[in-house]
Amino acid sequence: MRCVITGGNVKVLGKAVHSLSRIGDELYLEPTENGLSLRAVNSSRSAFASFLFVPLFFQLYERGSPPRAGQHFRCKVLMKSFLSIFRSLPSLEKTVGKCLILLKPQASRLVVQLHCKYGVTKTHNLAFQECERLQAVFSTRQCANSLCAPARVLAEAVVHFPATLSEVTLSAGPGGKISLRNYVEDEKEPGRTMVTELWLAEDEFQEVAVAPGTCITFCLKEFRGLLTFAEASNLPLTIHYDAPGRPAVFTLDDPLLEVHLVLATLSDPESISQSPTANGASELPTPADDFADDLESYMIAMETSAYEGGSGAPPSPTFPLRTPGPAHSEPEEEEEEEAVPGTPPHKKFRSLFFGSVLTPGGPCLAPTQEVLAEDSDGEY
Amino acid sequence: MRFRAKIVDLACLNHFSRVVNTVARLAKTCTLRLTADKLYFILSDKVANGGVSVWCELCQGNFFDEFQMEGVAAEHNEIYLELVPENLSRALKTAQNAKTVKIKLTNKHCPCLTVAVELPSLSSSSRIVTHDIPVGVIPRRLWNDFREPGVPDFDVSIYLPVLKTMKSVVERMKNLSNCIVIEANLSGEMNLKIETDLVSVTTHFKDLGNPPWASDDECQSSAQGRDLESMAEARIDIKKLLQLLAGQQVNPTKALCNSWTAQLCCMNVKCFAVQIIYRTCLEPLSRMKGASQVVVYVTIRTGV
Numbered sequence: 005m006r007c008v009i010t011g012g013n014v015k016v017l018g019k020a021v022h023s024l025s026r027i028g029d030e031l032y033l034e035p036t037e038n039g040l041s042l043r044a045v046n047s048s049r050s051a052f053a054s055f056l057f058v059p060l061f062f063q064l065y066e067r068g069s070p071p072r073a074g075q076h077f078r079c080k081v082l083m084k085s086f087l088s089i090f091r092s093l094p095s096l097e098k099t100v101g102k103c104l105i106l107l108k109p110q111a112s113r114l115v116v117q118l119h120c121k122y123g124v125t126k127t128h129n130l131a132f133q134e135c136e137r138l139q140a141v142f143s144t145r146q147c148a149n150s151l152c153a154p155a156r157v158l159a160e161a162v163v164h165f166p167a168t169l170s171e172v173t174l175s176a177g178p179g180g181k182i183s184l185r186n187y188v189e190d191e192k193e194p195g196r197t198m199v200t201e202l203w204l205a206e207d208e209f210q211e212v213a214v215a216p217g218t219c220i221t222f223c224l225k226e227f228r229g230l231l232t233f234a235e236a237s238n239l240p241l242t243i244h245y246d247a248p249g250r251p252a253v254f255t256l257d258d259p260l261l262e263v264h265l266v267l268a269t270l271s272d273p274e275s276i277s278q279s280p281t282a283n284g285a286s287e288l289p290t291p292a293d294d295f296a297d298d299l300e301s302y303m304i305a306m307e308t309s310a311y312e313g314g315s316g317a318p319p320s321p322t323f324p325l326r327t328p329g330p331a332h333s334e335p336e337e338e339e340e341e342e343a344v345p346g347t348p349p350h351k352k353f354r355s356l357f358f359g360s361v362l363t364p365g366g367p368c369l370a371p372t373q374e375v376l377a378e379d380s381d382g383e384y
Numbered sequence: 385m386r387f388r389a390k391i392v393d394l395a396c397l398n399h400f401s402r403v404v405n406t407v408a409r410l411a412k413t414c415t416l417r418l419t420a421d422k423l424y425f426i427l428s429d430k431v432a433n434g435g436v437s438v439w440c441e442l443c444q445g446n447f448f449d450e451f452q453m454e455g456v457a458a459e460h461n462e463i464y465l466e467l468v469p470e471n472l473s474r475a476l477k478t479a480q481n482a483k484t485v486k487i488k489l490t491n492k493h494c495p496c497l498t499v500a501v502e503l504p505s506l507s508s509s510s511r512i513v514t515h516d517i518p519v520g521v522i523p524r525r526l527w528n529d530f531r532e533p534g535v536p537d538f539d540v541s542i543y544l545p546v547l548k549t550m551k552s553v554v555e556r557m558k559n560l561s562n563c564i565v566i567e568a569n570l571s572g573e574m575n576l577k578i579e580t581d582l583v584s585v586t587t588h589f590k591d592l593g594n595p596p597w598a599s600d601d602e603c604q605s606s607a608q609g610r611d612l613e614s615m616a617e618a619r620i621d622i623k624k625l626l627q628l629l630a631g632q633q634v635n636p637t638k639a640l641c642n643s644w645t646a647q648l649c650c651m652n653v654k655c656f657a658v659q660i661i662y663r664t665c666l667e668p669l670s671r672m673k674g675a676s677q678v679v680v681y682v683t684i685r686t687g688v
Contacts, residue, residue: 161511200516201516
């Protein structure tokens, strides 16, 4: 893979990296025919973001010939090292004229070259790790509600919340009014926390297609990261959401790039009380129908596939093996990670799950997995 | 018990939030006392809090366009609330370009001071933000704990230098000692001093000036007839002083109108305290009545 980015687009790339760095510790790079895709997922797998830069975004974009038939190269790098290249956005804007990104699988190096003013060239050689495809399974079409607003409106709305606040609740009130309010965990003493609520009128939005009374609770940190990017690029942001507990999808659309942020949302307090231990791998069996409903309603399926379209059967998100054990997923263990879900330790986010389509020759654990949720038609 | 107030004027709002910010930096929790024409932020001197007390008195007419309150009883027409000033400060921080700010006492999940901010928006309707700040209502039997500090009977009163300078000096001294000696005299000289077995460090400030009002008042007898050169000294906990200096919101200068001055009173032995008084003269806005001064008294107990 070889691509050249010039002018203001370098800064756009830099901002995208900043925004992704709010999500995960590793950056997944995937050159596709539709452009270069940068992705990240958080350690608890409750947040996933992807930035797809279309070939038009680049001055030059060569995906490179696949080294082996049918297999395209994907890799991940440490977010910290990639971010350090784009750390200072003002200096990026002032000094960098051209940015060259080269993926050299043979040399095991990802090369990022910044061509700066006065003939200075900065070359960064990053070590990478080959990896499977990282893809959250979600569909905006399945979301019953959507909201679209200029990023500035939303950015001005979230400044009212303290930087330390972790979750906000977005709800649709009567008359198309949208409210944002800080989520207060029940355990905390209610008399100790300041509650902030903000109401936005319908006419501040470009599009409001929500059912009154619906509400979702999601993490603010990742959303803020996306907002910073969206505000700088002056793009409208669309929020797609469904019932509480199902993922909310935040999208930015531009001819040059497509941005998706998928965040797990807090499930309904009632459904939580029904199955209080429903996170992690060590859960107790609950009534089957109840449970299945529950599952379908809250999962973000994440899939990793070694082959792009390599298998005839569609990749099916599967439910994790119910083995007692630590509930935390370890991102490094992509290979053995048969859908071990992780949830943020103290939160009630029903996170996710991601199936693995294994290579035919590989150790096959798939048959033992129980499919509980249908595959949603992915957008990729 | 009822309370509601409204601020429309941006300058008043800005000023009010500066006062609240200053209090928030000084105290984690404080008492808000409301009377018909004044409001007070009070941090009473408790040993657990490290012997720092704050008394800040504001005339409601200088800030609010509407101010209605009804106390517990006609003869005790006051309200005492315990609140975290940081919350109020945060609520006001994002209200800097508000059309109106309303502050109300409400009873939601618990007693709350509700700050409702009306903000301009890009569309025709304005944005409404409400902050419900939990408060505790202080019963009447405890009201006596919050009494106005008496007129300081001090030996020396002096203007403080630019607090940033003072802060950087004290910051370095903190690494060497736990307590600091502040010395000052009536000819504008102040020394900050630490003394340990290994080292003694003194920083000298001069030409600071002494506030003129100090000698007018009859009560401040100790300052009268005092040798201009002789130093009055007080020993205080260096961390508490630093906390104060680090939290400074207002940048005191003595020259400009509508700015703050900080003034130090090295009190005499009887009081065992050093008092720092921030005061400001508000710009004479048309709607403001009377002498519009805001005074914040911060007292640190001496004798570590």
